[in-house]
Amino acid sequence: MSSLRQTIGLLVCLLALQLLGAMAASTIIHVEFSNQIKDELSKRFKVVASEVEMNGFRPEDFPSYRGEVVFFQADETSAATAPEGIFEVRGAIEDDLWEENKLFGTNPDWDDWYFFVGEAAGSVLVIGTNLAYSSLFSGLIPNVFIAVGVCISVIALAIGFAMSRRAQNKLDRMSTVLAEIGRGNLHQRVALSTDRDDLDDLAQDIDNTLEHLEVLFNQTKNLAVNIAHDLKTPLARLRLRLENALLDTDPDIVAQNVELALKQADHVIAVFEAFLRIARLETGTAKKRFADVDLVAVAKEIASTFAPVVEDAGYGFELRINGRARIKGDAVLLTQMLSNLIENAIRHTDPGTVISVVVDYAGVGVADTGKGIPDDAYEQVVKPSVRLDASRTKPGAGLGLALVKSIADAHEATLELTENPWSEERGLFVFARFREVWTT
Numbered sequence: 001m002s003s004l005r006q007t008i009g010l011l012v013c014l015l016a017l018q019l020l021g022a023m024a025a026s027t028i029i030h031v032e033f034s035n036q037i038k039d040e041l042s043k044r045f046k047v048v049a050s051e052v053e054m055n056g057f058r059p060e061d062f063p064s065y066r067g068e069v070v071f072f073q074a075d076e077t078s079a080a081t082a083p084e085g086i087f088e089v090r091g092a093i094e095d096d097l098w099e100e101n102k103l104f105g106t107n108p109d110w111d112d113w114y115f116f117v118g119e120a121a122g123s124v125l126v127i128g129t130n131l132a133y134s135s136l137f138s139g140l141i142p143n144v145f146i147a148v149g150v151c152i153s154v155i156a157l158a159i160g161f162a163m164s165r166r167a168q169n170k171l172d173r174m175s176t177v178l179a180e181i182g183r184g185n186l187h188q189r190v191a192l193s194t195d196r197d198d199l200d201d202l203a204q205d206i207d208n209t210l211e212h213l214e215v216l217f218n219q220t221k222n223l224a225v226n227i228a229h230d231l232k233t234p235l236a237r238l239r240l241r242l243e244n245a246l247l248d249t250d251p252d253i254v255a256q257n258v259e260l261a262l263k264q265a266d267h268v269i270a271v272f273e274a275f276l277r278i279a280r281l282e283t284g285t286a287k288k289r290f291a292d293v294d295l296v297a298v299a300k301e302i303a304s305t306f307a308p309v310v311e312d313a314g315y316g317f318e319l320r321i322n323g324r325a326r327i328k329g330d331a332v333l334l335t336q337m338l339s340n341l342i343e344n345a346i347r348h349t350d351p352g353t354v355i356s357v358v359v360d361y362a363g364v365g366v367a368d369t370g371k372g373i374p375d376d377a378y379e380q381v382v383k384p385s386v387r388l389d390a391s392r393t394k395p396g397a398g399l400g401l402a403l404v405k406s407i408a409d410a411h412e413a414t415l416e417l418t419e420n421p422w423s424e425e426r427g428l429f430v431f432a433r434f435r436e437v438w439t440t
Contacts, residue, residue, distance in 0.1 A: 022145030067130030314351030365431030372426030
C-alpha cells in the first residue's frame with residue numbers, strides 16, 4: 001500500500017530525528033551541567049581556601065561526604081590519599097578545573113570526578129566532586145529519548161496503519177468501480193463516505209464524471225437506434241424505387257422511380273451531413289473562421305430569403321428588431337441556425353402560424369405562435385435525434401434543434417427555449433443569448 005509505505009517512511013524519519021534530538025539534548029545537558037559544576041567548585045574552593053587561610057588545614061573539618069573530597073599538599077595525611085600527581089598539575093594549563101583523571105594515574109577510584117586545583121596558605125588545595133550520579137542522569141537522557149521515540153513511533157505506526165488502511169480501502173473501491181466501468185457496467189459508482197476528505201472529493205468527481213459518461217453513452221446508444229430507425233424507411237424506399245426501376249420497362253416510370261430514389265438518397269445524405277456538421281462544431285474548429293458579425297444584418301438577410309417562402313406556405317412572417325448587437329462569430333453558421341429554426345417552425349406548426357425572427361441587444365432567435373411544447377421537453381428536444389413524435393411517423397431526423405444547439409455552443413451562447421411572449425397561444429421562442437456582445 002503506497003499510503004502505508006509513506007507512513008513507514010515518515011516514521012523512520014521521525015525516529016531518526018528523535019535520535020538526533022536525544023544526542024543533541026544529552027550534549028547540551030552535559031555541557032550545561034559541567035558549567036554548573038565548574039561554578040559550584042569555584043565557589044566552594046574559595047570558601048575552603050578562606051577557611052584554610054584562617055584556621056589552617058584540618059582534615060576533620062573537611063570529611064568526605066555527599067561526593068566531595070578535599071586534599072591539601074602541606075598535610076602529609078591528606079596528600080597521601082590524594083590522586084597520584086594531582087598536586088603537580090597546578091599551573092600546567094590555565095584552567096584550574098581538571099576533568100581528565102588520566103593525568104592522575106589509572107586508579108579507577110577516581111573515575112567520574114572533577115577536581116579544582118589552586119593555591120591556599122602557601123600550598124596546593126584540591127577540591128573534588130563525584131559526577132557518578134550526574135553521569136548516570138546524563139546517560140539516561142538519550143535512552144529515555146529513544147524509548148519515548150520508539151513508543152511514539154509504535155503508536156504512530158498503528159494510527160498510520162489504520163488511516164492508511166482506510167485510505168487504501170477507498171482507493172481499492174475506486175479501482176474496482178473503474179474496472180467494472182471498463183467491463184461495461186456504467187451504473188457503478190464509487191459513493192464513498194461523507195467525511196469530505198480529499199479522497200471523498202475525488203470520489204465525488206469520479207462519480208460525476210461516470211454519471212456524465214453514462215448519460216453520453218446512453219445518448220449515443222439511443223442516437224444509433226434512432227438513426228437506424230429514421231434511415232430504415234428511406235433506405236427501404238430507396239431500394240424499392242431502384243428495384244421498380246430495374247423491373248419496369250416503361251422509360252417514364254423508370255425515370256420517375258430513379259428520381260424518387262435520388263430524393264430518398266438525398267434525404268439519407270442530408271441526415272449524415274447534419275451529424276457531420278454537429279461533430280465538426282463540437283470539435284471547436286468553427287472558431288477559426290470567427291469575425292465581427294452584425295446580428296441585425298444576418299436577421300435581415302434571413303428575412304429577405306425566407307419571408308416569401310414562409311408566406312407562400314401559408315404562414316405569417318415578421319422581423320422584430322428590438323436592439324442592435326455585434327458579436328465575434330461565423331455569419332454562415334448563424335444564418336444556418338436561423339434557417340433551421342424557421343424550418344423547424346414550419347415543420348411542426350400549422351399554417352396560419354406567425355413566425356418571427358427576433359434580434360435584440362443580447363442575441364438572436366426565432367419565435368412562433370403555434371401550440372408550443374411542454375416545459376419538461378425543452379432540454380430534450382435539443383439533443384440529437386430526439387423527437388416529440390415518439391412513433392416517428394412524421395418526416396425528419398430530430399437534428400434541427402440539435403444543430404442549432406451545437407452552433408450556439410460553438411459561439412459560447414446559451415440557447416433558451418421559452419413560451420412566445422408575443423403570442424396569445426403558448427408558442428415557442430428559441431433564443432441564442434451570447435456571452436459577449438457589442439451594442440451599436
